[in-house]
Amino acid sequence: MKFLDLAKVYIRSGGGGGGCVSFRREAHVEFGGPNGGDGGRGGDVWAEGVDGLNTLIDFRYQQHFFAKNGQAGMGSQRTGHDGDDIVLRLPVGCEILDEDEETVIADITEVGQRVLLAKGGNGGFGNLHFKSPTNRAPRRANPGQEWVERTLWLRLKLIADAGLLGMPNAGKSTFLAATSNARPKIADYPFTTLHPNLGVVGVDNAEFVIADIPGLIAGASEGRGIGDRFLGHVERCAVLLHLVDGTSEDVAQDYRVIINELEKYGGYLAEKPRVTVLNKIDALTDAQRGEKYADLLAAVDGPVMQMSGVSRKGVVDVLRAVRAEITDDRLRAKKEQETDQEIDEEAGSWRP
Numbered sequence: 001m002k003f004l005d006l007a008k009v010y011i012r013s014g015g016g017g018g019g020c021v022s023f024r025r026e027a028h029v030e031f032g033g034p035n036g037g038d039g040g041r042g043g044d045v046w047a048e049g050v051d052g053l054n055t056l057i058d059f060r061y062q063q064h065f066f067a068k069n070g071q072a073g074m075g076s077q078r079t080g081h082d083g084d085d086i087v088l089r090l091p092v093g094c095e096i097l098d099e100d101e102e103t104v105i106a107d108i109t110e111v112g113q114r115v116l117l118a119k120g121g122n123g124g125f126g127n128l129h130f131k132s133p134t135n136r137a138p139r140r141a142n143p144g145q146e147w148v149e150r151t152l153w154l155r156l157k158l159i160a161d162a163g164l165l166g167m168p169n170a171g172k173s174t175f176l177a178a179t180s181n182a183r184p185k186i187a188d189y190p191f192t193t194l195h196p197n198l199g200v201v202g203v204d205n206a207e208f209v210i211a212d213i214p215g216l217i218a219g220a221s222e223g224r225g226i227g228d229r230f231l232g233h234v235e236r237c238a239v240l241l242h243l244v245d246g247t248s249e250d251v252a253q254d255y256r257v258i259i260n261e262l263e264k265y266g267g268y269l270a271e272k273p274r275v276t277v278l279n280k281i282d283a284l285t286d287a288q289r290g291e292k293y294a295d296l297l298a299a300v301d302g303p304v305m306q307m308s309g310v311s312r313k314g315v316v317d318v319l320r321a322v323r324a325e326i327t328d329d330r331l332r333a334k335k336e337q338e339t340d341q342e343i344d345e346e347a348g349s350w351r352p
Contacts, residue, residue: 003195005156005233007059014042014067014083016121016144019129022075023137034137036073036127039144040080042120043067046087049108053091054198056156067118070144073126083120090154093236097153105152109159117152121145155232158196160211162322163234165262166243167254168215171279173197174309175243176212179319184212191215196233203319208326211237218257231265239273239325241318244296246280251292252299273325276300277318282308 017039024032045067065088071080090096096106096115106115124142131138164172168191173184180199197212213230234240242258244251255276262270278296281289289306297304305321307314 003054004056004060005158005196005230007056007154008063009059009088009152009154010064010149011045011086011088011118011152012064012066012149013045013118013120013147014069015147016040016042016123017070017072017080018143019124019126019141020073020075020078021127021139021141031136034127034131035075035077036141037075037078037080038126038129039073039123039142040070040082041123042070042144042147043083043085044116044120045118046085047090047096047106047108047115047117048087049092049094049111049113050089051092051111053089054156054158055091056094056154058089059154067120067147069147070120070123072144073123073141077126077128080123082123085120088117091156093157093159095155095157097155099151099153101153118148118150121147157236158198158211158233159209160198160234160237161208161239161326162201162210163237163240164210164212164243165234165240165258166215166279167217167245167248167258170215170243170245170254171309172212172215172243175279175307175315176210178309178312179315180210182212196230201319203316203323206323208323210241210322216258216261218260220261231262231269235269237272238327239275239322240269241322242274242276243279244277246278246289246292247283251278251296255296255299275305275318275321275325276302277305277307277314279307279309281306282311282313 019039020036022036024035045065065086067086068083070083073080090108092108092111094108095104097103098105122145124144127138127141166172173186173193176182176184176197176199179201182197182199184193184197191214193212193214199210200207201210211233213233244255248254278293305318307318
């Protein structure tokens with residue numbers, strides 16, 4: 001399934017049905033009278049968060065969503081049928097923006113959350129509604145209320161607890177593959193990752209979700225490389241895991257490039273808790289490792305951890321540091337599954 005995190009849609013609620021002008025004409029009714037019914041109400045346009053979706057690809061091939069109009073009223077005091085509603089099924093984490101792409105109308109953060117985007121028009125009154133002691137035969141009815149038409153933008157921000165940041169080829173996808181069941185594309189050339197990937201990581205009987213986004217380069221805020229359009233997927237994260245390639249010629253400059261792009265992007269990303277890691281230490285000699293670590297430590301002005309995603313050296317310590325920055329209400333209990341062998345070893349039972 002192709003990943004799509006931005007889509008433009010056109011919605012329109014249903015218009016109300018018009019009221020009816022009608023009179024009784026039965027032979028046995030001496031004076032007759034008005035009996036025109038009211039029009040039906042137009043359908044609404046709703047947005048609903050559903051489970052099992054992580055892309056907006058459904059809105060690539062259908063952008064127009066129109067609710068049904070209400071049916072017009074009829075004689076014999078018959079009210080028109082209400083128009084059917086239409087529901088936009090959205091993934092959790094999707095923002096609904098106005099046409100200016102800045103005004104946030106709604107933020108879908110939970111499964112089952114429903115938001116009214118366009119209200120259907122009310123049905124018009126039939127002439128029966130206007131009957132009074134002084135107006136025994138009204139000959140007027142109201143038209144139905146007009147529909148509401150809007151142009152909206154849907155922007156998906158993945159729900160993750162931790163976000164991976166770094167230059168291209170910093171080892172983000174390798175780290176995600178080594179710590180979760182996710183299988184992102186891994187290669188020795190820049191921009192291997194073209195769209196965000198999610199992985200569930202477990203450590204110390206707790207699980208949390210990590211988001212891997214495409215690498216940033218200098219000038220990403222100006223559109224260079226893939227740009228910073230995917231940074232929105234880590235806005236909801238509790239902590240950022242910043243990986244710095246230890247084989248780079250200038251690790252301090254690589255670190256400053258990412259921090260500078262975060263500050264230009266805004267959205268408080270630069271102020272989020274960060275865990276800085278010197279990655280790929282297995283490819284360095286002891287002397288090179290000490291020099292790179294000292295340079296990065298001076299640039300970060302804070303703690304720096306060391307890790308190798310390939311050999312998995314220091315990976316568990318990094319996961320524990322990330323887990324410490326995530327509040328308990330965001331964590332999930334890790335499912336403990338004991339094999340038959342483990343159960344037998346604990347019980348000391350005999351098997352043939």
